[in-house]
Amino acid sequence: MRTPTPADTGLELAGESRYRLLVEAVMDYAIYLLDPGGHVSSWNPGAERFKGYASHEIIGRHFSIFYTEEDRLAGVPERALETARREGRFEAEGWRVHKSGRRFWCSVVIDAVRDDQGNVLGFAKITRDITDKKKALEEIQATRDALHHAQKLEALGRLTSGVAHDFNNFLATIRFAAEMLRRPSLSDDKRLQLASVVTATVDRAGHLTAQLLAYSRKQPLTPARFDVRACIEGMRDIFAATVGSAIKIEYVFQDAPLHICADSTQLETALLNMVINARDAMPAGGRLCITARREAPGGEDGAASDRPNTLAQPCIAIELRDSGCGMEPDVLAQIFEPFFTTKPVGKGTGLGLSQVFGFSKQSGGDVRVASEVGRGSTFTLSIPEDVSAADGPPPVAAASDSLPRQQKRIMLVDDDTQVGTVLRALLEDLGHQVSFCTDASAALQRLGDAQGAMDVVIADVQMAGLDGMELAKRVRTKWPHIRVVLTTGAAGRAAGSDAHAFPLLPKPWSMELLLDMLRQD
Ligand SMILES: Nc1ncnc2c1ncn2[C@@H]1O[C@H](COP(=O)(O)OP(=O)(O)OP(=O)(O)O)[C@@H](O)[C@H]1O
Ligand SMILES: [Mg+2]
Structure with a gap:
C-alpha cells in the first residue's frame, strides 16, 4: 500500500482555504493585494465594508482612488508604493475616501510581496478605520485645552480680584487719612497719627507688590x-x-x-x-x-x-x-x-x-x-551652589541719625511727575537743593550746562527713551564724582549684573532708606 501524500488528503487545499476563510472573516481590517503597478488584485469583506466598493467594482482599479484629491495631486499614493518597494514596508495614518465620498481616518500598512529572487510581485495592504479613535483623542485634547484655559482664567481672575481687593482697602485708608488731614481743626497729635497710618498702609501695599514682583521674578534682588x-x-x-x-x-x-x-x-x-x-x-x-x-x-x-x-x-x-x-x-x-x-x-x-x-x-x-x-x-x-572662593563686599552699616549731615545738590530724574514733585518737595524741606527732570536726555543736558556741578543723581530705571541705567553709566563716565542712585518699581533691567554697580532703591522706598544712601559717601 502507498503512503498517502498531503495532496491525497486534501491538506494543501485545506491550508489555502483556511487562509481565505481567515481573510474573509476579518471585518475590522481592509486586507487586499495590489499588483506591482498599484492596481487592486484581491479584496476582502472588511475592505468592502470600509470603502464601500464590492469586489467586482474595484478589482483592476488603481488604489489611488481611495486617496483624497489633495493627496493624489501631491503624489502621496505613488510615494507610499515607492517606500514599500524600497524599504519593504510603508506605514502611515491619513484621510481616505469612501465610495460615497465620505472621508475617514485610516491607519495604513503596505508590505512589498517578493518572490524568491527578490522581484516585487505586488503589495499587501492592510487598512484600519481609526476615525473613532482619532475623534476620541481629539475630544480628550479639546477637553484638556478647555480645562487648561479655564484654569488659567481662574488663576488670572483670582490674581486680579486679589490685587483689586487689597489695593482698594489701602486706597480707602489713604483717602480717609488725606481727607482728615485737610481739616483745619486737627490737633498736631492726630495729624502725626494719620501720617503714620498712611506710611504704614504704603508699607503694606509695598509688601504686596513686592510679593507679586517676587512671583513674576521681577523683584530687585541684592545677591x-x-x-x-x-x-x-x-x-x-x-x-x-x-x-x-x-x-x-x-x-x-x-x-x-x-x-x-x-x-x-x-x-x-x-x-x-x-x-x-x-x-x-x-x-x-x-x-x-x-x-x-x-x-x-x-x-x-x-x-x-x-x-x-x-x-x-x-x-x-x-x-x-x-x-x-x-x-x-x-x-x-x-x-x-x-x-x-x-x-x-x-x-x-x-x-x-x-x-x-x-x-x-x-x-x-x-x-x-x-x-x-x-x-x-x-x-x-x-x-x-556658589563655588567661588571670594566673599562678597561686606554689607554697609546703616547710619543712625536720621538727618543729612550737609546740604546736597540733588538731581531727580523720573518720568512720573507726581512722584518727582512730591520727592522734590520732601528733599527741599530737608534742606537739599533739588532739580527735577522727567527724562534722561534732559538730565544729561542740564548736567552738561552746569558742568557736572551736582552731588547726587537719583534716577528711575524704567523711562522711555534713554533709561536710568544708561544715564547712570554716562554720568559715571563723564562726572565720576557724582553719586548715582537708581530707583525702580520692578527689577527689569536693573536685575542684570551691572545694576549692582549702582545702589538701588526699590519703590516704594522710605525716606529713611534714601537718607541712608545719601550718607554713604
Ligand atoms: N506644608 C503645607 N501643608 C499643606 N498644605 C500646604 C502647605 N503649604 C502650602 N499649603 C497649601 O498651599 C496653599 C497656598 O500656600 P501659600 O503659602 O501660597 O498661601 P497661604 O498660606 O494660603 O497664604 P499666605 O502665605 O499668603 O498667608 C495653602 O493655602 C495651603 O492650602
Ligand atoms: Mg502661606
Missing part, C-alpha cells in the same frame, strides 16, 4: 555669597516662636560649607513662608524637619517630589518636611499661583508660596513639592 546653614541657624528662634511648642523642629545639616549667591533677606522670607505653612498644616502639633545639603545636578533627589531637580549645576537644597495634613492633587497643582489659598479669609492671602516660587526661579533655582494627604508635605528649595 551676595553666604552660607545657607548660618542663615538657617540665625532663624532658629524666629522659627520656634512661629510654630509654637506643639511643633518640634529638627535640623539636619550636611557637614560642609553650603554657599549660595542669593538675596539672603528673600531666602529668609521664603523659609518663613514655608515654616508658617507647615505650622498651619499641623494645627494639633507635629514635627518639622529642616534639612540643608548639597544636591548633585540632574535630579539626584533624596525626597520623592512631583518632579526631579532639573538644574544643570550643583545646588544647595533646603528641605522642609512636615507631618501635617498634606494636600490633595488638585490643591497641589495650584499652590504656587498668587492668591491661591485654602485658608479662611484673614488667615491666608495665598501669596506665600508665590514668593517662594518667584525667588527660587529668579535666583536660578527651583522649588519642588511632594505631599500625601494625612501624612505630610515636603518642600525642597534648590539654589545653585
Whole structure:
C-alpha cells in the first residue's frame, strides 16, 4: 500500500482555504493585494465594508482612488508604493475616501510581496478605520485645552480680584487719612497719627507688590555669597516662636560649607513662608524637619517630589518636611499661583508660596513639592551652589541719625511727575537743593550746562527713551564724582549684573532708606 501524500488528503487545499476563510472573516481590517503597478488584485469583506466598493467594482482599479484629491495631486499614493518597494514596508495614518465620498481616518500598512529572487510581485495592504479613535483623542485634547484655559482664567481672575481687593482697602485708608488731614481743626497729635497710618498702609501695599514682583521674578534682588546653614541657624528662634511648642523642629545639616549667591533677606522670607505653612498644616502639633545639603545636578533627589531637580549645576537644597495634613492633587497643582489659598479669609492671602516660587526661579533655582494627604508635605528649595572662593563686599552699616549731615545738590530724574514733585518737595524741606527732570536726555543736558556741578543723581530705571541705567553709566563716565542712585518699581533691567554697580532703591522706598544712601559717601 502507498503512503498517502498531503495532496491525497486534501491538506494543501485545506491550508489555502483556511487562509481565505481567515481573510474573509476579518471585518475590522481592509486586507487586499495590489499588483506591482498599484492596481487592486484581491479584496476582502472588511475592505468592502470600509470603502464601500464590492469586489467586482474595484478589482483592476488603481488604489489611488481611495486617496483624497489633495493627496493624489501631491503624489502621496505613488510615494507610499515607492517606500514599500524600497524599504519593504510603508506605514502611515491619513484621510481616505469612501465610495460615497465620505472621508475617514485610516491607519495604513503596505508590505512589498517578493518572490524568491527578490522581484516585487505586488503589495499587501492592510487598512484600519481609526476615525473613532482619532475623534476620541481629539475630544480628550479639546477637553484638556478647555480645562487648561479655564484654569488659567481662574488663576488670572483670582490674581486680579486679589490685587483689586487689597489695593482698594489701602486706597480707602489713604483717602480717609488725606481727607482728615485737610481739616483745619486737627490737633498736631492726630495729624502725626494719620501720617503714620498712611506710611504704614504704603508699607503694606509695598509688601504686596513686592510679593507679586517676587512671583513674576521681577523683584530687585541684592545677591551676595553666604552660607545657607548660618542663615538657617540665625532663624532658629524666629522659627520656634512661629510654630509654637506643639511643633518640634529638627535640623539636619550636611557637614560642609553650603554657599549660595542669593538675596539672603528673600531666602529668609521664603523659609518663613514655608515654616508658617507647615505650622498651619499641623494645627494639633507635629514635627518639622529642616534639612540643608548639597544636591548633585540632574535630579539626584533624596525626597520623592512631583518632579526631579532639573538644574544643570550643583545646588544647595533646603528641605522642609512636615507631618501635617498634606494636600490633595488638585490643591497641589495650584499652590504656587498668587492668591491661591485654602485658608479662611484673614488667615491666608495665598501669596506665600508665590514668593517662594518667584525667588527660587529668579535666583536660578527651583522649588519642588511632594505631599500625601494625612501624612505630610515636603518642600525642597534648590539654589545653585556658589563655588567661588571670594566673599562678597561686606554689607554697609546703616547710619543712625536720621538727618543729612550737609546740604546736597540733588538731581531727580523720573518720568512720573507726581512722584518727582512730591520727592522734590520732601528733599527741599530737608534742606537739599533739588532739580527735577522727567527724562534722561534732559538730565544729561542740564548736567552738561552746569558742568557736572551736582552731588547726587537719583534716577528711575524704567523711562522711555534713554533709561536710568544708561544715564547712570554716562554720568559715571563723564562726572565720576557724582553719586548715582537708581530707583525702580520692578527689577527689569536693573536685575542684570551691572545694576549692582549702582545702589538701588526699590519703590516704594522710605525716606529713611534714601537718607541712608545719601550718607554713604
Ligand atoms: N506644608 C503645607 N501643608 C499643606 N498644605 C500646604 C502647605 N503649604 C502650602 N499649603 C497649601 O498651599 C496653599 C497656598 O500656600 P501659600 O503659602 O501660597 O498661601 P497661604 O498660606 O494660603 O497664604 P499666605 O502665605 O499668603 O498667608 C495653602 O493655602 C495651603 O492650602
Ligand atoms: Mg502661606
